[in-house]
Amino acid sequence: MDAEAIKRSLEGSGLRCTPQRYAVMAFLMKHNRHPTAAEIFEAVNRVDPRSSRATTYNNLRDLVQAGLVREVAVEGRAARFDAKGVRHHHFICDRCGKVEDIEWCDVPRPASGSLGKRILRECELIFRGLCTKCAPRRHASRSVS
Amino acid sequence: MDAEAIKRSLEGSGLRCTPQRYAVMAFLMKHNRHPTAAEIFEAVNRVDPRSSRATTYNNLRDLVQAGLVREVAVEGRAARFDAKGVRHHHFICDRCGKVEDIEWCDVPRPASGSLGKRILRECELIFRGLCTKCAPRRHASRSVS
């Protein structure tokens, strides 16, 4: 996405295209990892225009409010704990960050049902509760009681 | 779960059953919300035995290491951001807290496939990306690009 397009996108959402705001938005569009505010702050400040910490946070807030950026994995930013009594999954709301328990369910095996392969791949993630990197190599099952 | 059972469970994991440790564990077993460390600290300290902040955090760490407690929604405790370019879901690993994008996929409609109703209910949560409370009331579709 080129500079003009970013400018239009900001102004289309009722935000002025200030140098600092532009820098934050451009950085987020260029890097599709999920950077923290601190990483964005640092990256933006390696070159002109500089941007104070407050401005970086303000701009992130504005971009999220405008619907141009998503904030993920929130939940008040404090760790939460859970005695492993009944086996269950955790689901985290995209909007409010609430942690919701969902009933335990094993990974569905057959890929032939009315739900296609793509859905299964996504189901497997949540059913397993582990990302691709952390998932056990083979058919080994991990205790998540 | 009674006091003896908690004691056995701690000792079975190689942890001494100290008053402070017991209090944290008992609190977590009794309340199946997902309290923060601060909430646990406060609750435990409303009555004897008192427990310092460091001890509360240490005990939580020990309980997690021993596999008796889970820490949910981690990810280094810093918010992460994401320019809403391509529509996708976010999956957060239960073990390492990594945020992983998964390809966008609409909520599957039919409940009659080879995957049962229960699976569908769980799929819907992740496919929608919103918890029960935040989900739009009816068939309204939310823009999550």
Add this chain to the structure above:
DNA sequence: GACAAATTTAGACTATATCTAATGTGATAT
């Protein structure tokens, strides 16, 4: 250019979590 509104800024402040060094506790050997 002058004005008002929006934006940026440095730094103080709050909240969450970890570290440190001193002290306390409990099981075991003597």
Add this chain to the structure above:
DNA sequence: ATATCACATTAGATATAGTCTAAATTTGTC
């Protein structure tokens, strides 16, 4: 019983993430 030693606890210092404030600056408009 008591000396010992590993394990636990403590208060307080420190670190990190984020917010707030009040003043200064920039921007769009007349």
